[in-house]
Structure formats: C-alpha cells, structure tokens
Amino acid sequence: KQEVTQIPAALSVPEGENLVLNCSFTDSAIYNLQWFRQDPGKGLTSLLLIQSSQREQTSGRLNASLDKSSGRSTLYIAASQPGDSATYLCAVITSLAGTALIFGKGTTLSVSS
C-alpha cells in the first residue's frame, strides 16, 4: 500500500530564506507527483505537477524535483515571503486514470516578516 510522508510537519522561517520541503513515498511505481498549497479552511491549489518521466518542474520561485528510484521529491521555495505561509501537500498517483491521489499529511510553513 502506497504511503506518503512529509517532513517536517511544520516549519518556521524568516522572510527571504530559501527552504526545502521533503516528500517520500513507499512505492516507486508512480505515474505522477503533484504538489499543492492549502490555505487555512480553503481548498487545494496545484503548484507543480511532475510526471514520472520528468525529474523536475519549475514555476517562479518554486522548484520541485522527483527521484522515483529513491521514492523522494523535494519542493524548493526560493526567497520565501510571508504570503507563502500555508500548508504544502505532496500527493502521488500509482495507477492509470480513475485512481485517486494519495496524500501526505503536509508541511505547515510559516514565514515571518
């Protein structure tokens, strides 16, 4: 059974710092991995999608990497800002169409000004 783990559970940094969020999964046979952001009491916003054939994706100050063989992904946030404060969720899918995402518990990030 696929399990997704995110470390750390919570992280507090001062504004301007670069930071890395970690995600690991137990079954390396994934089709894609997706990073989401969730603000308190809100739905999910997709940040980056990495397909199994890819090793990384970038969007603005965000960079996500994927190492399927080791079952790991990282989300790198450059020059963090208070507006980045949110919970970041990592999710994988291990089958073809019709299968739901499997989520980690998330990392709650707090960026202080």
Added chain:
Amino acid sequence: GAVVSQHPSRVICKSGTSVKIECRSLDFQATTMFWYRQFPKQSLMLMATSNEGSKATYEQGVEKDKFLINHASLTLSTLTVTSAHPEDSSFYICSASYGTGSYDGYTFGSGTRLTVV
C-alpha cells in the same frame, strides 16, 4: 481552465438532517470525481470515487448509506451526508482529473466546511 466549483462553501445543520454538497467541473468533462474528507491538521482522506453513470466506489470504513454519492452527468457529482451527526463535522473536498488521465493532474474544489450541531 480546469476549474471545479464546489458548493456550498460552508454549511451548518442540525443533527439528524441531511446535507447535499455539489461539485461541478466548469470547463471540462469529468468522468471520474473523487471525494475527500479532511479533519483539522490532518491530510485528505479519500472517501469515495465517483464514476459518471455508475455506482461510486467507497473506501474501507466509509458508510455508503450515510454518504450518498451521485454522478449523473459528466460535469456534476453530489455528496449527500444523510442523518448527519456532530462527528460528521469536517471539511469535504471534491476533485477531478482534468486531462486524459492521471498524467495530467488533478484539480480541486474549494471545499465545504460542514458543522453539525
């Protein structure tokens, strides 16, 4: 593109009543939609997979008679919490794949905060 609209965003109901949550794909057809439940400071837990025109597939431990799912069209899925109790209070989120399959990622509704009093 690939927007999923979920309503209501917040609902308070009395214990014993039923609540319906709607999830619509606005600019694409969603053959499959997923319903998740999230408790405070916990991750999203899959409740059921909703397939258009067929019965939903429920995860282990989820009562299908309590959480009724209907996916009558390619753009609408509904979750009805029947005879709600305080322990059903939670955050419910729907999701749909917006591509040709799992390769294209998933988009989520904005969620529904259900409070049963």
